[in-house]
Ligand SMILES: O=C(O)CCC(=O)C(=O)O
């Protein structure tokens with residue numbers, strides 16, 4: 001069977017949380033203009049708890065694919081990735097098992113996390129044969145198809161915006177079960193946590209080259225963009241380094257060290273551990289801003305201070321180091337989805353302050369849920385939603 005679209009039957013919610021995860025954690029991907037967040041990357045960057053919001057949807061998708069293709073209990077998840085495509089990215093006709101090292105892939109599920117026409121232009125999906133020939137991505141829809149050459153497909157070039165998906169592949173071959181590898185990595189972490197000081201849950205950046213994006217593929221870095229910084233700038237914030245530039249060998253190292261956030265010539269007087277920490281909080285604010293504004297508290301004295309002339313210059317210098325081509329960065333990362341529910345037009349530090357606290361509570365809760373689930377996952381060598389209420 002080469003059946004496909006199941007959008008009317010299967011619609012899921014929670015796309016904005018997955019968008020938050022991707023925009024906080026992605027690295028440059030496997031093709032030009034593509035960014036990706038894998039589960040093993042979340043583990044490697046001390047953000048394993050961010051797997052939690054993906055657990056149920058992965059499970060449901062597997063069930064759905066097994067049901068649709070009549071192979072209940074036969075499949076494992078081979079790969080899970082949050083993937084975004086920016087201007088210029090495309091993929092020609094292909095099947096998803098078209099390389100010797102991809103032969104284990106039997107089925108694909110592509111969940112659209114944002115929508116054609118609203119969040120991006122271009123990026124239509126086409127099947128070479130049969131119906132439907134064209135799929136217009138719409139947030140919440142899921143496309144499922146066999147990974148072999150019965151479902152040759154392509155994706156048009158992205159013209160504008162960032163096209164975001166959750167993509168999974170499934171295999172009949174248990175040797176390619178992603179869960180087994182993930183559970184083993186997670187177990188390593190939890191065993192170090194048991195002996196060491198409990199972890200702080202603060203994200204830890206991967207090596208800096210995973211965050212540099214060179215839009216024109218040139219090697220001279222004329223237009224290079226650091227994606228973490230670009231995403232922070234795109235939401236209207238600036239970065240103020242605490243460490244002096246002269247103390248680091250490579251300027252990228254500044255991003256691994258404590259830094260502060262600025263906005264409109266004001267400095268938010270709180271240190272973030274590194275750029276990923278700052279990015280996660282900023283993205284969390286953008287995801288929740290609308291709700292938080294109602295809960296904003298009075299800002300404490302000294303929490304926000306004016307930037308001096310030389311500090312402002314420092315912020316601008318850093319921006320031009322990490323984003324050489326601003327126009328391009330804006331084009332790549334500037335389009336935020338969900339008009340009206342992202343960063344509010346009226347920015348207010350008090351609601352940002354509320355976001356800092358809410359982000360910490362959110363993170364700690366997910367971390368607790370992860371630690372609670374892990375013994376069950378280890379027993380079953382599988383990642384699943386442990387329904388604690390029913391235990
Ligand atoms: O994102 C899509 O619609 C499909 C992507 C795709 O074909 C692939 O990653 O192999």
Ligand SMILES: [Fe+2]
Pocket residue numbers: 094095096153
């Ligand atoms: Fe594909």
